[in-house]
Amino acid sequence: MTTTRQSPTVRRRRLGAELRKRREHAGITLEFVAERMECSQSKISRIETGHSSVTSRDVRDMLTIYNTPTDEVDVLVEIAKEARQKGWWHPYSSVLVGAYVGLEAAASSIRAYEQQVVPGLLQSAEYAEAMIRGAWPDWDEEAIMNRVRVRIARQSLLTRQDDAISFQVVLDESVVSRPVGGDRVMRDQLRLLAEATSWPNVTLQVLPFEAGPHAGMDGTFAILEFPEAGDSDVVYAENATGGLFLEKNDELVKYTKIFENIRGAALSAEESAELIAQLAEEPLWKSRPRGFESI
Template identity: 60%
Template sequence: MANQQMPVMRRRRIGLTLRKLREQEGYTLDQVAQKMECSPSKISRIETGHSSVNMRDVRDLLEIYGVTGQTAKDVMDMARDARRYEKERSWWHPYSNVLVSAYVGNENAASRIRTYEHQIIPGLLQTPDYALALFKAANPSADPEENSERLRVRMGRQSLITRTDDPIRFEVVLDEAAISRPVGGDKVMREQLKWLCATASMPNVVIQMLPFEAGAHAAMEGTFAILDFPESDGTSLVYAENATGGLFLDKERELQLYLEIFDRIQTAALSEKESLERIALLAEEPTWKRKWVPTRDTTST
C-alpha cells in the first residue's frame, strides 16, 4: 500500500512546498507562468501534485523564487525521489485511457474520505451491475471493451474499503434521491440497496441517508468528497465533481467551507441505524414501484 501511495504523496508534498515558496515571494500563478513561458494551469498542476515532476521545471521555479543553498537542495532531492517512484506503475495505470481525472490516484493515497452524493451511489459502494448501467446510460455508444475497463477500475478501487490491511475510513451522506432512482432497473437496484446494507456493517464504513423531509440543506449545489491523507505535512483535498471530471480544492478557506457543509448535512441526515433501516425498507418496498394515481380534476366541465 505504501508503494501505491508514494508517487501521489511525493508530488503533493513538492507541490505544497513550491506553492509556499511562490506565495512567500508574492508571485501570482500568472506571473510565474509568464516567467516560465507556460500556462498558469501548468503551474497549478505542479502545485497540486496532478502532474509528474519535471526536474528542469523545479529548478527553474526555485531560481525564480530566489531559493538557494540547503533549501534548494532539499527540494531538488524531493523532486528526484518523486521521479524515481514515478516509474513504479500503480495498479490503475493500464486503464489511464478511461480515467478522466487524477482522482483515483489521490483516493488511493487517502486514509479517510468523507463524501456527499445526491444522484448516484458512490463508486466505492457500487455493485458491478449498477456501475455498468451507469456507464451505459452516460454513454450509450461507448465500446463494450471500454465499459469493461471502466468496470475493472471501479471494482479495483473498492479494495480500499474491503482490504484487511489498514482499510480507509469511508463516511458517506447519501441523498434519498440516490437510493430512490432505479439505475439498471428493479432487480439491479434492489441488489444495490442490499449491498449498501451489507457494507454498512463494516467498521470503517459509515452510511447516512439525507431524507427528502430534511428539505433544503447545505450541500444542495452538488457532489463533493473530502480526502484526508496520512502524511503529517500533507493537507486535505476537496474534490468537487462536475461533468468533465471535477475540480480539486486545497486552500484552507475552501477546505473549511466543505468541512462545515459536511458537518451540517451529517447532522441533518438520519442516524446510521435509521439510515440502514430506511435503505433495507426501500430494498423491499422500492419507491419506484409505488403507483402514482392522478388526482381527478373536479373543476373541469
C-alpha cells in the same frame, strides 16, 4: 487487481507544494523562474499545483535557482522520481477524468455527499455497468467495461485488513429510490449497501426527502484527508466534466460545515440501515401507481 496507497498523484502534489514554498521563501517570482528555465509561467504554475509532472532535471534546476542545500535537493529529486511512476489505474487512463482516483488511493478518510448515484466505492459491478451505460451512452463496450473494472478495483480501499480507509457518506434518498439497472440489479445493490452499513470503517446515512431544502443542494462532493501531515486535505466537487479540486483553507472549512449540516439533517446510521434493508424488500419504484411510467 489491487490498489496501492503509494499514489504518484499525491507525491506530485507534495512536490509542487514544496517547490512553491521554496520559491516564495526565496522571494522569486514565477516570471523569473520561467525566464531562467526557458519555459512558460503556466508550466511552473502547473508544477507547483501538482497538475503536471516534472523531470528530475527540472527539479534540480528550480532548486538551484532557489539556492536549496544539496541534501534537500536530493530528497526532492527522489520524490520527483516517485511522482513520475505509473499508478495502478494508468492502463485505464483513457476512461478516467481528472486526478480523483490517484488522490483517493492515498487518502486515509473520505467524507462524501452523493445526490444521484451510489458512490463508486460501494457499487456492485452490475449497478456500475448500468450507471455508466446510462451516463455515457456513446461509449463503446471496451470503455464501459474498463470503467467498471476500475470502479471495482477501487473498492479494495474499504476492505483491506491493515489500512482500510474511513468512509463517511450521506446519500440523498433519491440514490436509493431510483432503480438503476432495473429491479433485480437495484435490489442487489441495496442489499450490498445494507451489508456495508455493518462494516466498522463505513458510516452510511440517508438524507430523506422530508428533510426539504438542505446545505448540500449545490451538488455532490467529497472531502479527502491524507495520513501524512505534509499533504493538505482536498475537496472534490463533482460535475459532468470531471470535477473541481478545492484546497484553500476557507474552502475546506466551508465544505466541512456543509457536510456536518447534511449529516445533522440525515437519518442516523441505524435508521438508515433499517430503511435501506426495507427498500431492498419493498422498493419505492414498486409502490408507484400502475401507468405512472407512461406519464
